[in-house]
Amino acid sequence: xxxxxxxxxxxxxxxxxxxxxxxxxxxxxxxxxxxxxxxxxxxxxxxxxxxxxxxxxxxxxxxxxxxxxxxxxxxxxxxxxxxxxxxxxxxxxxxxxxxxxxxxxxxxxxxxxxxxxxxxxxxxxxxxxxxxxxxxxxxxxxxxxxxxxxxxxxxxxxxxxxxxxxxxxxxxxxxxxxxxxxxxxxxxxxxxxxx
Numbered sequence: 441x442x443x444x445x446x447x448x449x450x451x452x453x454x455x456x457x458x459x460x461x462x463x464x465x466x467x468x469x470x471x472x473x474x475x476x477x478x479x480x481x482x483x484x485x486x487x488x489x490x491x492x493x494x495x496x497x498x499x500x501x502x503x504x505x506x507x508x509x510x511x512x513x514x515x516x517x518x519x520x521x522x523x524x525x526x527x528x529x530x531x532x533x534x535x536x537x538x539x540x541x542x543x544x545x546x547x548x549x550x551x552x553x554x555x556x557x558x559x560x561x562x563x564x565x566x567x568x569x570x571x572x573x574x575x576x577x578x579x580x581x582x583x584x585x586x587x588x589x590x591x592x593x594x595x596x597x598x599x600x601x602x603x604x605x606x607x608x609x610x611x612x613x614x615x616x617x618x619x620x621x622x623x624x625x626x627x628x629x630x631x632x633x634x635x
Contacts, residue, residue, distance in 0.1 A: 441469065441470060441471040441472075441473060441515075441557075442465070442469050442471075442472065442473065442557070442558040442559070442560050442578065443473045443474070443546070443547040443550055443551065443557065443558070443559050443560065443575075444472050444473065444474050444478070444514075444560045444561075445543060445559070445560065445561035445562070445563060445566060446474070446475075446478045446481035446482050446485070447561055447562040447563045447566075448462055448465075448560040448561055448562055449462075449472075449474065449478060449482055449507070449510065450482050450485045450486075451463075451562070452466055452506075452510060453482065453486075453503045453506040453507055453510075454486075454489075454503065458562060458579070461579050462560075462579075465560055465578055465579065471514070471515060472510075472513070472514040472515065473514065473515045473516075473517065473547075473550055474514050474515070474516055474517070475516070475517050475542070475543055475546045476516050476517060476518050476519055478511075478514075478516070479507055479508070479511050482504075482507045483504055483507065486500045486503050486504060486507075487500065517546040517547075517549065517550055520549075522549055523542060523545045523546050523549055524542075524545075525545075526544075526545035526548055526549060527541040527542040527544070527545035528541075529545075530544045530545055530548075530569065530573075533569075533572070534565075534568070534569035534572065535565060535569075536565060536566065536569055540563065540565065540566045540569070543566065544566065544569050544570060544573065547559055547570065547575065548573060551575070553574075554570075554573050554574035554575040555574045555575075555576075557575060557576070558575065558576050558577075558578050559571075559575035559576070559577050559578070560577075560578045560579075561577060561578075562579075
């Protein structure tokens, strides 16, 4: 079971540079844990790609359905005062945005002991903070040497937690998951095979 930032969930739905690696991590995970707003953060990333003319509306809608499919199989951390307090602490210790501090706080409350848990993330600052808190951060070399800040096409996940809502989780969901090839130049034939 691993805690997943939306920056790592989005590549499960898109065909991007990190997609194969994220899918490999997902298929090896018996359960994904996310923050309550992860679907909204994923939808934001997809909408941004549509506004940037990278995706069509039809492709965006298809990928939103993939996110909704994933959401049926993950465990969601719910908002709480505990997460808010842990996020306030994280802001003192790490150079994070409020959203990233809430995400880290959710992971911390879920894990209890971060040293024995994985944190899957592609955002460099959040990765550094999670590692400083004791998580094993995956993938081990996201962004490569010298990578700073956010990967432009990925939305930030605003994670926080408290009570956990558990969905039915199965590896089959990730094995069966197909992504829609990105880009407006993708033929309608190749798009329809992913529906």
